[in-house]
Amino acid sequence: MKKDFWKHLPKPIVGLAPMDGYSDSAFRRVCRAVNPNIVTVTEFTSADGLSFGAERLKQKLAFHPSENPVFAQIFGKNTETFILATKVCEDMGFAGIDINMGCPAKKVVKSEHGVALRKNTEAACRLVEAVANNTDLPVSVKTRLGWSDASGLIPFSKAIQNAGADMLCLHARTYMEPYNVPAQFEHLYALKPELDIPLIINGGITSLQDGYQKLGNCDGFYIGQASFGNPWVFSEAGAPKTFAEKYPLILKHTQWLIEHKGESVGTREIRKHLLQYVKGIHNAKAFRSQLVHVKNLADVKVVCETICEYDKVFLKNLA
Ligand SMILES: Cc1cc2nc3c(=O)[nH]c(=O)nc-3n(C[C@H](O)[C@H](O)[C@H](O)COP(=O)(O)O)c2cc1C
Known part of the structure; x- marks a missing residue:
């Protein structure tokens, strides 16, 4: 430049x-x-x-x-x-x-x-x-x-x-x-x-x-x-409303962190971000204890996909 x-x-x-x-x-x-x-x-x-x-x-x-x-x-x-x-x-x-x-x-x-x-x-x-x-x-x-x-x-x-x-x-x-x-x-x-x-x-x-x-x-x-x-x-449009809509970027974040720092360090470092990503989700407390223990990409996917499902059902019941 x-x-x-x-x-x-x-x-x-x-x-x-x-x-x-x-x-x-x-x-x-x-x-x-x-x-x-x-x-x-x-x-x-x-x-x-x-x-x-x-x-x-x-x-x-x-x-x-x-x-x-x-x-x-x-x-x-x-x-x-x-x-x-x-x-x-x-x-x-x-x-x-x-x-x-x-x-x-x-x-x-x-x-x-x-x-x-x-x-x-x-x-x-x-x-x-x-x-x-x-x-x-x-x-x-x-x-x-x-x-x-x-x-x-x-x-x-x-x-x-x-x-x-x-x-x-x-x-x-x-x-x-x-x-x-x-x-x-x-x-x-x-x-x-x-x-x-x-x-x-x-x-x-x-x-x-x-x-x-x-x-x-x-x-x-x-x-x-x-x-x-x-x-x-x-974003001018603001954040997506549901966790499921946010999940693709959260997954990319995890993958990019792992790509840069390796799976062990990358997964350890994504934990603090995951705790921030679930802020505002109903019953987030229950998921936090799982998020602080993720050890690899597969763990992140399992917990996040559970949250997506939970959030979907919760929002459907609200509607
Ligand atoms: C966790 C954390 C780490 C920071 N690290 C740096 C840094 O490495 N270099 C820097 O210039 N400022 C650093 N800052 C200051 C931020 O760049 C920024 O000036 C400050 O957080 C105020 O902006 P904000 O209210 O939008 O967060 C840091 C702030 C926080 C909260």
Whole structure:
């Protein structure tokens, strides 16, 4: 992709937010099967680890050709390892590089990575500059409003833009604010006229309609947690009504996860998604205990097909 990819992408841009443990290749494929126009970003991945050529990380980052354009999100603080990691991502065929400056995890912050970079604009800009000057791919940054308030947001964002970022995505909460604090988009509406690069908003968006309403003067939005068990959040038509209608995509999700990670790991990882997929189904509790014990694709099929039948009978009796 060219550096001006984000500028020319039709607006509003809609994307699946990067989420460790969720936005892996299989789930990204599922969301793009629902809406082929969304952009997706990988789970955050260590620049240090990638720069050493860690096979395990490369395997985790690997994506299916049908996913493109997909963006590799990397975190760290060392410009040299960022440049090497960028080369690895280029060779893997990613459409662009997304730099994580928002992760609040204790371990990440203690190493001065992720959101800790919000306390050090110079170091943050050095990273962006190093990556932007060493790749032809578009470079984006995902961050938060600030550490404890949004007072430094405009100067920080302008500095990141001047350092070479081609897009900025902002989770409209500070580092100090837990997820139940409402996102404060007004800071982003005030920031937008100060920037020449596209600005994507994120935080607590629950549907496409909700995103269109909250977009304001910005260029797009990412949806994160509202996609758990509900990739149809990216569909204008909304989610299918019955479990039986959802099942073909749930089965694909399982198959794609197994294709990427093998049957043992893939089945273990699909369990948390299955628990989300059955939310709202009558008597879901009874099925949860079976879903947390699935060990292979055949188990998933047996339990899900039982749920389809149960749900059908339940809905028929309701009618
Ligand atoms: C389980 C989980 C994992 C996350 N992992 C990442 C990550 O790897 N990189 C990142 O930039 N943000 C990560 N985030 C933050 C999300 O991208 C997003 O900014 C946040 O969830 C707010 O959006 P939402 O309310 O739509 O979920 C994560 C969030 C959650 C809940």
